[in-house]
Amino acid sequence: MTKDIIKCSSNKLEEILMPKLKGNVFHVTSKSNFKGILKKNQIKNNKKYDFAFTFGQSKNSYGRKRGYVCLFDLRFATEEQIVESFYKYYFLNPDHVNNNPIFLIISEDLYPSLISWEKAKNECNVKEMYIPYIECWYPGDISVDKIKEVIEVEVNEDINNDGTWASMIRLANNNGGSLGSVS
Secondary structure, three states, X not given: OEEEEEEEEHHHHHHHHHHHHOOOEEEEEOHHHHHHHHHHOEEOXXXXXXXXXXXHHHHHEHHXXXXXXXXXXXXXXXXXXXXXXXXXXXXXXXXXXXXXXXXXXXXXXXXXXOEOHXXXXXXXXXXXXXXXXXXXXXXXXXXXXXXXXXXXXXXXXXXXXXXXXXXXXXXXXXXXXXXXXXX
């Protein structure tokens, strides 16, 4: 597995990080959870609440409830679909308090087993959440040897509203507001 470390301001995340993520399927986690992944030698599902949630809505996640590992799939998503997903969840810096997301790009070997968001759309009840177009799941745990690349990001907050999604989301969060809800 290769490792890339990116240090950038939040207003450069889309410009610097998106080209590395497009065309890939990945898991997003925190530094502390990544240490646990390495220790256990696998990305484990969180059906039994064994781990702290990386995302606030994880408690009601379609995939978590079924014992799946949550992934993001940017192989086929259009620009419009990715932008729409930012309204629902800004996956480029989900834990904006710590500003250290880690992206685990998974091996193509796992692609045939992925569960699409479209299946969630057909199976979900109203209390379950998923992100249309970009979220998918792996049915079970993922061995560390199936991680082909690690992208560790250190985000330096910029204080200006420069029109990027990161700035708008940060402003909404600081004002106690929201830019949208997860389906």
